[in-house]
Amino acid sequence: MNRRALIATLATIGTVGCLDTLDGDDDGSEDDEPTGSPATGSSTRYETCEREVVSYGEFPDDVQAEIDEAIDGGYEAEEIHLASAIDVDETYVSHDRAYYLATIEADGERYRLDLEADDEPELSPRRFTLENETGSAVTGTVTVRTSDGETLVETDVDVEPDSDSTAASITRIGVHAMEVDLDGRDPVEESVGVSVSSFDGHVEVFDEEIIVSQAVADLAPCPWDE
Structure with missing residues (x-):
């Protein structure tokens, strides 16, 4: 399998590493806004799971919802939380005995997540x-x-x-x-x-x-x- 280059029309991704987890409190001030990666639309909501495969059932509910829509035809939003939960350029999402590769594209201030099954993972x-x-x-x-x-x-x-x-x-x-x-x-x-x-x-x-x-x-x- 050839690992995908993450498609993005904005800034290049920085060094991959663990991201700080938000504590969930937000008083609406500018200082509380997550920085994340502009190339993937990810916030720092989740610390990255450094594994080669993560199964659907392990993901938080909001990430599962993103995965469901991406498999069904694509998911669009201002933030893609899957991009903070895993390294989307290196990690498979496994679901119903299939292994999916993630692609994220930027379109203005919104992002599109697609998941494509790999027949020979x-x-x-x-x-x-x-x-x-x-x-x-x-x-x-x-x-x-x-x-x-x-x-x-x-x-x-x-x-x-x-x-x-x-x-x-x-x-x-x-x-x-x-x-x-x-x-x-x-x-x-x-x-x-x-x-x-x-x-x-x-x-x-x-x-x-x-x-x-x-x-x-x-x-x-x-x-x-x-």
Whole structure:
């Protein structure tokens, strides 16, 4: 997936970072007006959630309403609160098993939010390292396929004893089948995945077995969901 350049006709976005959260009090004075980013129309209503994917149900109600309208055909307003809740240039919005990319355009003093589904969503690579724990070199092929049979990775491996090598680097979101087919051994197939909660994995080769493992962790809540 090619990350989008955020479309804007006003000022260029500044450095991405956490934004201060408003306390909700407003006496109407000029000092209380949020500054935000003029390029996205965002206020500082929410602190940015620095994740690759945020699901619809995690967002505050007003952001969910923006998402609903954007998916249905586009949302226009003087402020786009989604733009402060996430980094719209880097984060997917997931909803009903689809992954959406956000685009924000400026039109005078108003902004338009559109969300387009990505048919082949990708995250940063999850790398699987083959570790040879035997006394001789291992050779063969490591293949990763999607649930519908598309080959994502096919890597020839040749790893010396007590050494390791990258066997696969996977970016496509989903649960996939990894087949480890080493010379002189029966092939081994295990499920591996790419998600916001998955990490790198290992293919450990022993004399009597091959173990495929991958770490998965619970997600910390977004700062506005704590």
